[in-house]
Amino acid sequence: MIPILDSKRQYATIGAEIEKEVIEVLRSGQYILGKHNKALEEELSKFIGVDHAVALNSGTDALHLALRALDIGKGDEVISTAFTFVATAEAIGIVGAKPVFVDINKDTFNIDPAKIEAAITPKTKAIIPVHLYGQPADMDAIMDIARRHNLYVIEDACQAIGALYKGKMVGSIGDIGCFSFYPTKNLGAMGDGGLLTTNSENIKNRVLALRNHGGAIRYHHDEIGVNSRLDEVQAAILRVKLKHINEWNKKRRENAYRYNELFAKCSDIITPTELDDTYCVYHQYTVKIPNRDNIHKMLQERGIGAMLYYPIPLHMQKVHEYLGMGKGSLPNTEKNTEVVISLPMFPELTAEEQRTVADTLIQCIEESKALV
Numbered sequence: 001m002i003p004i005l006d007s008k009r010q011y012a013t014i015g016a017e018i019e020k021e022v023i024e025v026l027r028s029g030q031y032i033l034g035k036h037n038k039a040l041e042e043e044l045s046k047f048i049g050v051d052h053a054v055a056l057n058s059g060t061d062a063l064h065l066a067l068r069a070l071d072i073g074k075g076d077e078v079i080s081t082a083f084t085f086v087a088t089a090e091a092i093g094i095v096g097a098k099p100v101f102v103d104i105n106k107d108t109f110n111i112d113p114a115k116i117e118a119a120i121t122p123k124t125k126a127i128i129p130v131h132l133y134g135q136p137a138d139m140d141a142i143m144d145i146a147r148r149h150n151l152y153v154i155e156d157a158c159q160a161i162g163a164l165y166k167g168k169m170v171g172s173i174g175d176i177g178c179f180s181f182y183p184t185k186n187l188g189a190m191g192d193g194g195l196l197t198t199n200s201e202n203i204k205n206r207v208l209a210l211r212n213h214g215g216a217i218r219y220h221h222d223e224i225g226v227n228s229r230l231d232e233v234q235a236a237i238l239r240v241k242l243k244h245i246n247e248w249n250k251k252r253r254e255n256a257y258r259y260n261e262l263f264a265k266c267s268d269i270i271t272p273t274e275l276d277d278t279y280c281v282y283h284q285y286t287v288k289i290p291n292r293d294n295i296h297k298m299l300q301e302r303g304i305g306a307m308l309y310y311p312i313p314l315h316m317q318k319v320h321e322y323l324g325m326g327k328g329s330l331p332n333t334e335k336n337t338e339v340v341i342s343l344p345m346f347p348e349l350t351a352e353e354q355r356t357v358a359d360t361l362i363q364c365i366e367e368s369k370a371l372v
């Protein structure tokens with residue numbers, strides 16, 4: 001059995017240090033908004049290359065509070081992609097705005113900048129590009145459109161911490177960056193967690209208040225906020241893990257390139273495309289294959305933990321029925337939904353396991369061809 005992700009292997013390498021830090025927090029009596037929260041925010045703002053980082057309860061909250069901080073809500077439209085995790089669009093819905101889905105580039109899986117301008121209306125307030133699977137979106141083109149139309153850019157970098165676009169960390173390019181520390185992400189907590197990054201002092205102050213019941217001063221409440229603080233145990237764990245993120249991302253990349261080589265001989269498998277001058281961090285290693293659903297089943301039967309991210313595009317989810325975007329409205333998104341499959345990918349995955357994954361996948365493709 002080769003799982004898509006094995007968190008226990010990572011824990012085996014850093015568990016002792018994490019346990020020491022966690023016990024110290026437990027004994028300290030300071031469980032919320034303490035020294036680890038503050039230190040983590042400083043370390044992460046430095047790492048990402050922004051002036052401010054605010055630790056939050058989840059990536060979903062980072063997206064949601066980003067929109068709140070920019071005063072986006074009822075009657076507004078926000079452009080994003082339907083080929084992502086639901087939280088991207090959910091955040092738009094939470095604030096009462098309307099998601100406007102634009103099709104993806106079929107090769108990069110990210111929003112196609114060439115299709116953004118046609119979707120802009122007088123109600124459009126922001127664009128949320130997603131750096132899906134750890135691959136940076138085409139930020140130059142997106143920022144150019146946003147500046148010309150006076151729109152905010154919120155980067156959904158939940159899958160891409162440490163990825164670079166033309167030498168800049170993702171999450172430092174738009175007005176706001178959003179990150180998730182969900183346990184399976186490249187930098188994962190042992191519970192929920194998230195982060196919002198920005199160079200704007202105003203946005204930072206607004207989010208600091210929003211995450212703590214809408215007031216910067218205790219028992220003074222200026223607006224309706226939420227409870228979205230990151231707890232000290234998670235902050236302490238993340239600080240230990242942050243020291244390893246570059247090395248872990250590097251290993252993910254090495255694994256991705258090893259897969260590329262292993263699949264080079266099989267023309268039925270389309271391996272991931274990288275944009276020029278980007279440093280992709282392979283949150284997922286996702287390929288396109290024929291007979292995807294059959295092969296997914298065969299892989300599972302043979303002990304390969306392959307997954308479909310994501311099996312239903314967001315414009316075709318029940319929650320978005322009201323948008324009236326039926327089948328055929330986003331051709332690249334819909335086509336990719338039918339052919340993508342994500343293979344085991346994590347830093348500790350061995351070369352031997354990768355060979356087994358590759359041999360099994362190629363074998364399954366051959367067998368499924370023989371059937372038709």
Ligand SMILES: *Cc1c(COP(=O)(O)O)cnc(C)c1O
Nearest residue numbers: 058059060085087088158180182
């Ligand atoms: C994980 C993820 C989120 C949400 O993060 P949570 O911390 O789980 O709330 C948002 N967008 C994308 C693209 C994600 O992968």
